[in-house]
Structures are given as C-alpha cells and as structure tokens.
Amino acid sequence: MDMGIGWVVIATLLAAAGGFFGALAARSDKPSRTAFFGMVLAFGAQLMALGWRGGLRGQCPLGDIGEICLFLAWSLTFFYLVTGTTYRLSLLGVFTTPLVVLLQLISLIPGSFETKVVRADTVDTWREAHAALSVLSYGALALAAVAGVMFFILNYRLKAHKFGGGLVHGMPSISRLVRAMARIALVGWVVLTMGILAGLLMKQETFSIHLMVASMTWALYAMLLGVYFVRGMPGRQLAIGLTVLFILSLLVFAKL
Amino acid sequence: MKLVCLGLNHETAPVEVRERFALSDVALDRETETLMTAAEVEEGVVLSTCNRTEYYAVVNGESGIEELEDWICKQRDYHGSREGVFYHYQAREAAEHLCRVASGMNSMVLGETEIFGQVKKAYKRSLEGGATKLVLNKLFQRAFGVGKKVRTHTAIQEGATSVAGASVELAEKVFGCLQGSSVLVIGAGDMSRKTARALQSRGASSVIVTNRSYDKAVDLAEEIGGRAVHFESWEEELAHLDVVIAATGAPHFVVKPQHVEAVRRKRKFRPLIMVDIAVPRDIDPEVGEIEEVYLYDIDTLQELAGQARKRREEQLLLCEDIIREEIDKVTLPAVND
Numbered sequence: 001m002d003m004g005i006g007w008v009v010i011a012t013l014l015a016a017a018g019g020f021f022g023a024l025a026a027r028s029d030k031p032s033r034t035a036f037f038g039m040v041l042a043f044g045a046q047l048m049a050l051g052w053r054g055g056l057r058g059q060c061p062l063g064d065i066g067e068i069c070l071f072l073a074w075s076l077t078f079f080y081l082v083t084g085t086t087y088r089l090s091l092l093g094v095f096t097t098p099l100v101v102l103l104q105l106i107s108l109i110p111g112s113f114e115t116k117v118v119r120a121d122t123v124d125t126w127r128e129a130h131a132a133l134s135v136l137s138y139g140a141l142a143l144a145a146v147a148g149v150m151f152f153i154l155n156y157r158l159k160a161h162k163f164g165g166g167l168v169h170g171m172p173s174i175s176r177l178v179r180a181m182a183r184i185a186l187v188g189w190v191v192l193t194m195g196i197l198a199g200l201l202m203k204q205e206t207f208s209i210h211l212m213v214a215s216m217t218w219a220l221y222a223m224l225l226g227v228y229f230v231r232g233m234p235g236r237q238l239a240i241g242l243t244v245l246f247i248l249s250l251l252v253f254a255k256l
Numbered sequence: 257m258k259l260v261c262l263g264l265n266h267e268t269a270p271v272e273v274r275e276r277f278a279l280s281d282v283a284l285d286r287e288t289e290t291l292m293t294a295a296e297v298e299e300g301v302v303l304s305t306c307n308r309t310e311y312y313a314v315v316n317g318e319s320g321i322e323e324l325e326d327w328i329c330k331q332r333d334y335h336g337s338r339e340g341v342f343y344h345y346q347a348r349e350a351a352e353h354l355c356r357v358a359s360g361m362n363s364m365v366l367g368e369t370e371i372f373g374q375v376k377k378a379y380k381r382s383l384e385g386g387a388t389k390l391v392l393n394k395l396f397q398r399a400f401g402v403g404k405k406v407r408t409h410t411a412i413q414e415g416a417t418s419v420a421g422a423s424v425e426l427a428e429k430v431f432g433c434l435q436g437s438s439v440l441v442i443g444a445g446d447m448s449r450k451t452a453r454a455l456q457s458r459g460a461s462s463v464i465v466t467n468r469s470y471d472k473a474v475d476l477a478e479e480i481g482g483r484a485v486h487f488e489s490w491e492e493e494l495a496h497l498d499v500v501i502a503a504t505g506a507p508h509f510v511v512k513p514q515h516v517e518a519v520r521r522k523r524k525f526r527p528l529i530m531v532d533i534a535v536p537r538d539i540d541p542e543v544g545e546i547e548e549v550y551l552y553d554i555d556t557l558q559e560l561a562g563q564a565r566k567r568r569e570e571q572l573l574l575c576e577d578i579i580r581e582e583i584d585k586v587t588l589p590a591v592n593d
Contacts, residue, residue, distance in 0.1 A: 178527075236547050
C-alpha cells in the first residue's frame with residue numbers, strides 16, 4: 001500500500017475511534033476528551049497525506065475527488081479543533097467525526113486519487129488561493145451544519161420533554177449552540193469571500209460556472225447570516241438554513 | 257476506649273422533639289464543653305442542623321452510650337418517649353455513619369452538599385475548644401476525605417431533586433449560564449419564591465414580580481431583591497425576559513400565545529423558558545408550540561426531580577463500597593474493636 005494512502009487510512013481509523021469511544025462515553029454520561037484527542041491525531045495524519053499529494057502535484061492538492069474530500073476533511077477537523085477549544089462545545093467532536101470519516105472513506109474509494117499525477121510546471125497563485133480558501137471555507141460551513149444537527153437533536157429533546165440519556169446531559173446549551181452556529185458560519189463565509197475574490201483575480205480563459213455557483217452560495221449564506229444578525233431568527237430556522245445550504249452546495253459542486 | 261455516636265434526625269424524631277435537641281451556635285460551644293465534663297467522655301463533637309442533632313464521643317467504660325443518652329436527655333430536660341427516637345452506633349458502625357452523614361447519604365434530600373460544611377464546622381468548633389484528640393481528629397479527617405471521594409466518584413449529587421431545582425436545570429440547558437438573565441414571576445406564592453430564589457442563586461440578576469394583589473407582589477419583590485409590576489402591565493416586560501415562572505391560582509390561562517407572538521420580533525427570537533408550576537395551569541400549552549419557547553409544566557418538573565432522586569438512590573451501593581473501603585484503612589482501637 002502506498003504510504004500516502006496509509007496516512008489516509010490511519011486518519012480515518014483515528015477519527016472513527018475518537019468518535020466511537022466519545023459516543024460510548026456520552027452514552028454512559030461520562031465526560032470524555034477521546035473524540036478531541038482522536039481528531040488531534042487524525043489531523044496530523046491528514047497533514048501527512050495532504051503533504052504526500054501536494055508533493056506529487058507540486059501545487060495545492062485539489063486536483064481530484066480524493067484530494068478534495070481529504071482537504072475538506074482536514075479543513076473540517078481544523079475548524080473543529082479551533083472551535084472545540086474556543087467555544088468548548090462538548091460532543092461537537094462526536095458529531096463531527098462521522099462526517100470526517102465519511103469524507104475520508106470517499107477519498108479511499110479506488111480511483112478517487114488519480115494514480116498518474118502530472119506535476120505542475122507553473123503555479124497560478126490566485127487559482128491556488130481560490131481553491132484552497134474555498135475548500136477551507138467549506139470546512140467551517142460543514143462544522144456550522146454539524147452544530148445545526150446538534151441543535152436539532154437538543155431542541156427536539158427539550159421541546160418534547162425527553163431528557164433521558166447522556167446525550168442531552170452532555171450537550172452544550174441551546175444558546176451556546178446558536179451562537180456557535182452563527183459564528184462558525186460567519187468565519188466560513190469570510191473565508192469563502194476571500195476565496196471568491198482570489199477566484200476573480202485568477203487567469204480565466206472562459207466563463208467559470210464554478211465561480212458563479214460559488215458566488216451564489218456566498219450570496220445565500222450572506223442573506224441567511226444577514227437576517228440572523230440584523231433581524232434575528234429562531235435557532236431552529238438558522239440550523240435548517242445552515243444544514244440545507246451546506247448539503248445543497250456540496251451536491252451542486254459534486255455535480256460540477 | 258470506644259467510639260460512640262448518639263443522635264436523632266428527621267427519620268427518627270418529629271420536629272417537636274428535634275427542636276428540643278437543636279442547638280444554636282452559642283449553645284453548641286457550651287454543650288461541647290459540658291459534654292467533656294460528663295463522666296467517661298474523652299473526646300466529643302456535637303453536630304446540630306435543622307434535621308439532626310448528633311453526638312460523637314470517645315468514651316471509657318462499658319455502659320458509655322446509655323450514660324450519654326441519659327446525660328443528653330437531662331441536659332435538654334426531655335422526659336418524653338425515647339423509643340425509636342435515638343439511634344446509637346458504636347466503633348466501626350459509628351465511623352461509617354459519620355461518613356454517610358458527611359457524604360449527604362443520610363440527609364433528607366439525598367446527596368445534598370450543605371451537610372458537609374455543617375459537619376466541618378462542628379468538628380472545627382470542637383477542635384478549637386480542645387474537645388478532640390487522636391481518635392476524632394483522625395476519624396473526621398477521614399470522613400471529609402470520604403465525603404469528597406463520594407461526590408467526585410459517584411453521581412450522588414447529580415440532578416435536581418426539587419421542582420425549583422429542576423426549573424433551574426432546564427433553564428441552564430437552554431441558556432448555559434444564567435448570569436445576568438431576567439426572570440418574571442407571575443404569582444407571589446411559596447413556589448414562586450422558591451423557584452425565583454433558585455434562579456437567583458445561579459446568577460439571575462433581574463427578577464420582576466407580578467400578582468393580582470399588587471401588595472403581595474411588592475412584598476415578594478422586596479424579599480428577593482426584585483421589582484414589582486402591576487398585573488395589568490406584565491406583558492410589557494416580556495420583550496426583555498429570559499425566564500417566566502407562572503404560579504397563580506387563576507382558573508384560566510394567564511399567558512397566551514398572542515402575548516409571546518406580540519414580542520417575538522422585539523426579542524429577536526431569543527430563547528424563552530416558561531415554567532408553569534400552577535394547577536390549573538397558567539400558561540396555554542400552545543405557547544410551547546412557538547419555536548423559541550421552551551415550556552415546562554409541574555408534571556414534567558416533578559418527573560425530572562423524581563428521576564434525579566431515583567438516580568441518586570441507585571448510587572447508594574457504590575457510596576457504601578467507598579465508605580467500607582476507606583474505613584478499612586482506619587487503624588484505631590476505638591473504631592476497630
């Protein structure tokens with residue numbers, strides 16, 4: 001097995017183990033940092049794998065579906081680690097690991113990583129910045145959607161008076177989840193803005209549909225966040241907006 | 257030398273007997289001093305709370321515990337029936353009982369933490385008065401260690417066991433920290449007082465009280481350091497609130513969906529906790545359908561408190577194991593023989 005693929009496998013196993021043992025601890029209502037430490041180690045393994053692909057390409061490793069999924073998983077892990085320590089959102093790791101594992105499993109499907117990689121002769125800095133910042137922003141937007149899913153579960157349990165189990169006990173408060181959702185999405189949107197600006201500056205031979213979809217996504221997130229910050233919005237609507245927007249934009253980009 | 261414990265508590269004695277044996281802080285000092293002059297008492301600690309009075313003593317001689325009981329009844333001028341009122345423990349049993357008391361396992365509210373401080377205070381008083389020596393010093397230190405271990409290694413103190421506590425727990429699940437939150441209390445009865453106090457103890461800073469009888473609202477507001485508003489104008493306050501506690505005797509709904517709908521935009525759709533502890537209910541259940549409103553009635557709160565009590569009871573066996581393990585480490589003849 002290629003060493004690079006080996007790092008992806010290790011990252012996947014570490015994230016899965018962190019999520020699994022974190023979920024077990026949550027079920028038994030015991031505080032655990034397993035998911036966090038699993039993700040820290042997975043982050044290291046992801047960096048090694050991305051380093052391997054970047055070395056092969058001689059540029060930012062975003063040239064095939066495997067690399068995009070791996071980069072997105074890395075970005076999601078990165079924002080989780082930053083958010084986990086900033087907002088101390090317990091159980092966010094348990095909810096994030098399944099998505100990280102899924103993305104990495106997709107990248108492990110045979111054919112996801114191109115075997116014959118052509119090393120780049122020249123590098124367009126703006127194109128590199130556009131691709132990297134866009135995928136990075138999706139990491140933050142994915143994390144906001146994960147926080148949205150957590151909100152749905154907690155909100156449903158609290159509204160339906162279902163308090164049993166360690167899940168509700170271990171989760172952060174409703175207010176904290178709403179704040180985290182909005183702020184993480186805002187960070188993602190700011191990074192996406194930079195990505196789009198970089199895209200406008202890159203060399204373009206033809207009209208880029210890719211850039212147009214990115215701009216539309218940017219506008220929809222801007223609208224959602226604008227309404228939340230200016231007018232206010234129930235947490236549930238914000239969670240729906242963030243989750244639906246993330247899934248939709250991911251599907252559109254996958255189709256493209 | 258023998259360790260003995262003699263006492264009475266909420267399970268063995270009715271309040272009219274307990275109040276006879278209860279001791280104020282000043283009386284406690286005197287009681288300890290006098291206890292030390294009693295025949296055959298080498299060391300002594302007297303613990304007195306609203307639910308229990310207990311004497312821990314190291315005595316000489318065989319008939320120590322009966323003598324001690326006679327002496328205490330004489331001191332308190334008690335001539336009533338003693339049957340089932342007092343409990344006594346000796347040696348290891350006395351040591352284990354002290355650990356149970358310090359851990360809150362013997363309290364009216366299982367797992368409550370206040371008793372730990374009260375036991376500490378009683379011991380300190382005796383220590384400073386020179387009433388403790390080797391046996392009680394070692395034993396109480398061990399009991400404090402056990403109390404801490406029980407609290408950190410088991411779930412004996414987890415979950416709210418009262419309606420007021422359950423309300424606070426739910427509010428914290430929605431808001432996280434209650435620091436600086438605003439509370440409206442509709443109704444000025446005892447349950448309103450208790451719940452408002454519980455929220456204040458967790459940081460709620462602004463409490464507004466309203467009641468049909470404005471004077472009663474003013475009384476309660478003064479008592480808890482809040483502000484009274486006329487019953488006709490409570491709706492105006494809704495825009496700035498985080499928690500609403502309703503506990504009136506009204507036979508119809510006091511809070512209706514249109515009251516909340518009217519201020520949703522102004523509130524910027526912030527979460528709102530509504531606690532209805534009245535029977536018949538004060539808050540229309542349809543209010544709970546509003547997205548950012550979390551509505552809980554008395555049944556839900558009682559169920560939550562009951563579940564917490566059950567969970568605490570399930571921890572008792574684990575606590576007993578810790579106590580046995582820790583008392584096994586005590587090597588004092590007064591405890592082991």
